[in-house]
Amino acid sequence: MTTLINHFINGESVAPSENDYLESTNPATLDVLYEFARGSEKDVERAVDAADDAFRNPAWAGLTQTQRGHLLRKLGDVIGENADELARLESLDNGKLLREMKGQLKGVPEYLYYYGGLADKIQGSQIPANSLDIINFTQREPLGVVGAITPWNSPLTLTISKLAPALAAGNTLVIKPSEYTSRTIVRLAELAYEAGFPAGVVNVVTGLGGEAGAALVSNHKLAKISFTGSTATGSSIAAQTASRFIGSTLELGGKSPNIVFEDANVANAAVGVIAGIFAAAGQTCIAGSRVFAHRSVYDELVERVTERASTIIIGDPLEDETELGPLAFKSQLEKVESYVGIGVDEGATLRYGGKRPDVGLPGYFFEPTVLTETNNDMRVCQEEIFGPVAAIMPFDTEEEVLRLANDTEYGLAAGVWTSNLQRAMRMSQKLDAGTIWLNTYRAMSPMSPRQGFKNSGVGIEHGLESINEYTRLKSVWINTNEDPVADPFILRS
Ligand code: NAD
Numbered sequence: 355m356t357t358l359i360n361h362f363i364n365g366e367s368v369a370p371s372e373n374d375y376l377e378s379t380n381p382a383t384l385d386v387l388y389e390f391a392r393g394s395e396k397d398v399e400r401a402v403d404a405a406d407d408a409f410r411n412p413a414w415a416g417l418t419q420t421q422r423g424h425l426l427r428k429l430g431d432v433i434g435e436n437a438d439e440l441a442r443l444e445s446l447d448n449g450k451l452l453r454e455m456k457g458q459l460k461g462v463p464e465y466l467y468y469y470g471g472l473a474d475k476i477q478g479s480q481i482p483a484n485s486l487d488i489i490n491f492t493q494r495e496p497l498g499v500v501g502a503i504t505p506w507n508s509p510l511t512l513t514i515s516k517l518a519p520a521l522a523a524g525n526t527l528v529i530k531p532s533e534y535t536s537r538t539i540v541r542l543a544e545l546a547y548e549a550g551f552p553a554g555v556v557n558v559v560t561g562l563g564g565e566a567g568a569a570l571v572s573n574h575k576l577a578k579i580s581f582t583g584s585t586a587t588g589s590s591i592a593a594q595t596a597s598r599f600i601g602s603t604l605e606l607g608g609k610s611p612n613i614v615f616e617d618a619n620v621a622n623a624a625v626g627v628i629a630g631i632f633a634a635a636g637q638t639c640i641a642g643s644r645v646f647a648h649r650s651v652y653d654e655l656v657e658r659v660t661e662r663a664s665t666i667i668i669g670d671p672l673e674d675e676t677e678l679g680p681l682a683f684k685s686q687l688e689k690v691e692s693y694v695g696i697g698v699d700e701g702a703t704l705r706y707g708g709k710r711p712d713v714g715l716p717g718y719f720f721e722p723t724v725l726t727e728t729n730n731d732m733r734v735c736q737e738e739i740f741g742p743v744a745a746i747m748p749f750d751t752e753e754e755v756l757r758l759a760n761d762t763e764y765g766l767a768a769g770v771w772t773s774n775l776q777r778a779m780r781m782s783q784k785l786d787a788g789t790i791w792l793n794t795y796r797a798m799s800p801m802s803p804r805q806g807f808k809n810s811g812v813g814i815e816h817g818l819e820s821i822n823e824y825t826r827l828k829s830v831w832i833n834t835n836e837d838p839v840a841d842p843f844i845l846r847s
Contacts, residue, residue, distance in 0.1 A: 359390040359536055361397055361560060362543035364404035365553025371396040376533065376562070381449035381680045382670055382717040390536040393561030398528070398569040401557040405499040405526040406575050408554025414526065423473035426522060429549040430466030433459070433510075436545065440510060440538050442672070447535040448506050449680040449717065450634050451671045458511045461800075465511075468800040469518035469821075476523060476821055478828075487835035494825035496524035497601070498577030501570045503563075503591075504539070505583045506532035506682055507637045513539055515815050516580040516603075517546075517556065518800075523824040525577070528557045530567045532583075534682055536560040563587065576600060580823070582639075585738075585764075585809050592812065603813030603823045605639070606806055607738040608766030610787065611759035612642030612795060615752075616650045618771035619793075623651075624658035626769060626795040627744065632666060632722045633796065635678055636742035637686075639810075640767040642795055644735050645746040646755050652748040656726055659744065660706045663722040669713045680717040681741060687718035690741030694723055697734035702745065703727040730758045738764070752777065760786045765807030769795045 358375060360367040370391035378387045391397070408414050417425075433440065440462075441455040478492030502516040509531060520527055531539035539558050546556040559566050571579055571591050581591050582605040595602040612630045614623040630642025647655040671679030681687045687710070694708045707723030720741060728735055728745040735745050749755040759768060767789040770781045782790045788805040791797060798804075803817030813823050 356386055357388040359388050359540050359560065361391050361393060361401065362540050362547075362556075362558045363397075363401045364408075364557065365547050368397070368400070370394065370561075371400075378447060378534065378536065379683075380446050380717070381682050382715050384716045387446055388537060390533075390540075390560045393530070393559040393566030393569070395569040397559050397561070398566055398573060401528045401559045402499055402501075402570070402573045402575050404554040405528050405557050408552060409496075409498050409526045411552065411554070413552035414555050415524070419474035419476065422522060422524060423470040425550050426466045426470030426473060426518060429546055429551070430463035430470065432545050432549045433466065433542075434463045436541075437462070440541065443538050443541070444509055444535065445671050445679075447537055448509065448682045449671050450507070450637070451676060451679050453674065454634060458508055462510050462514050465514045465518045465800040469522040472519075472818070472821060473522040476825065481829075483831070487833060489832040489834060491830055493828050493830065494523070494821070495828055497824060497826055498525060499575055500525045500527050500824065501573070501576045501579045502527055502529045503567055503570065503579065503581045503583065504529065504531050506534035507634065507639075509535040510538050510542060512582045512605075513542065515800075515820075516582075517542075519820040520580070520824045521551070521555070523821055525824055526555045528559060528570060530559055530561070530570050533560070533562050571595070574598070578602065578824070581605070588811065601823070603815065604806075604811045605815055606766075606809060606811045607764060608639045608641065608806070608810050609644060609736065609738055609762045609764045610640055610642050610767040610769070611644045611646055611762075611785075612769040613755055613759060613771065613781070614645070614647045614651060614655055615770070615772040615774070615777065616648040617773045617777075618651070619773065620651050620654050620658065622793065623771035624655055624662065626771060626793075627655065627659055628662055630769060630795045631744040632663065632678060632742045635681055635720070636690075637682060637740055638796075640789070640796065641740070642767075642769050643739060643744065644730065644759070644762075645744050646749050646758060647746060649748040649750055652746075656705065656724070656746055659746065660724050663706045663724055666722050668711050668719055668721065670715060678722060678742065680715075680719045682718070684718055686740065687720055690720050690739055690743060693734055693737070693739045693741070693743060694725070697725045697728065697732060697743075697745070700732045700734065701727065702732065702734060707742070730761055736762060752780070756781065756784055760784075763809040766810035767791065
């Protein structure tokens with residue numbers, strides 16, 4: 355019998371109100387892994403009500419900031435103890451390498467330690483207010499119930515990026531994970547409860563985006579939505595939250611440039627290009643999918659990247675030697691495949707890959723793919739493919755590559771490979787992206803803020819600044835002067 359994964363609401367496992375379940379499939383083997391609850395509006399309402407009660411309940415609201423910090427650090431320890439199991443469950447669900455998921459799971463507790471340490475350092479300031487009689491100070495308060503909606507590509511890392519600052523600031527949560535990766539997020543809520551978070555503080559409702567997700571976004575008790583996913587879904591969420599005057603943090607898509615100058619160490623740059631587009635089978639928001647190489651090193655870079663692409667070991671993501679697992683689900687495979695066709699129809703040359711390889715497993719495998727003779731106006735250079743497809747283009751001058759790199763609706767990240775420090779600094783100032791990597795790619799830390807510019811998002815995740823996304827600022831005025839108040843019709847400062 356298949357395992358059933360229920361919602362986790364108010365400290366307990368809760369079956370879906372309609373008793374309806376959906377299947378989750380291993381994208382490498384196509385085996386059914388488990389069935390998970392298909393959340394309805396009623397289920398979402400139950401979870402939000404539980405989170406709303408928990409927000410005011412002294413069991414949570416009465417904790418000191420330091421006690422909240424302890425709980426976060428405890429959860430970090432508990433996740434660390436369960437890291438191997440969680441990494442394996444994520445790899446089975448989304449097909450990313452077990453090695454990669456183990457690496458991510460090592461990092462997940464770090465977010466909880468970092469924000470656990472911050473919980474008792476969330477503070478306001480004292481404002482002079484031009485008066486000796488007035489004390490004016492600010493304080494940061496939690497918002498209330500935060501709705502967190504996350505994608506499938508790095509389920510726990512992306513969920514913890516929201517959960518850790520939200521809880522450090524004293525909010526409660528209802529999480530709607532991707533329908534492709536529900537399991538570890540339900541487990542996360544169970545572990546949070548086991549670690550000592552009171553019932554109702556962390557709730558999970560599983561299900562489809564258009565059902566459970568949409569019901570969460572439209573629930574009027576929510577104080578905020580924190581969303582990571584596609585720009586199309588983010589845009590519709592932004593419209594709804596704006597109409598209700600509640601905040602949203604939106605981490606969206608990308609089409610990031612990875613730029614190799616003539617003075618770069620080309621061997622290192624080639625590794626950075628490969629990491630940028632073939633790691634995680636290109637299913638990362640920060641994928642360096644547009645590669646710009648100076649004309650003088652273009653042939654060498656294409657050669658190095660294609661050569662390495664031809665030796666990439668494709669196969670079962672659970673195996674240690676595998677370097678490229680399957681895409682996460684069927685429509686993702688079809689989408690990636692169709693983009694290769696679109697590129698070739700637009701005039702690109704298929705330099706390597708472009709097919710479904712035979713790896714002895716029935717899953718959604720796709721070869722690492724290199725397109726050359728592309729130009730930045732092509733759809734393969736403007737639209738997010740979210741797969742292992744690199745478009746490599748030559749350029750002649752710094753001004754030209756800067757213009758091309760910024761000529762996109764997205765602004766998530768950019769890589770630059772050069773040995774010229776002045777050039778590196780110029781590029782970091784002029785590139786229109788929230789994260790710039792110089793002579794590296796894919797580096798990330800809970801300490802370092804990240805945000806998408808343009809259509810890649812609104813608001814900040816990670817770092818000190820992320821706390822502000824989960825708090826509201828209140829200004830408090832105290833009059834210390836006991837003299838009679840003079841003219842009631844004059845605004846006082
Ligand atoms: P998606 O937008 O299809 O789904 C994301 C989440 O939103 C899922 O949980 C889904 O069920 C839910 N959802 C879908 N429709 C909804 C609706 N109408 N109302 C409420 N919720 C809804 O995205 P995806 O395919 O799961 O993820 C891939 C996308 O995520 C890519 O565009 C990628 O670039 C982006 N992403 C961004 C970041 C970042 O930090 N900027 C990180 C990872 C992924």
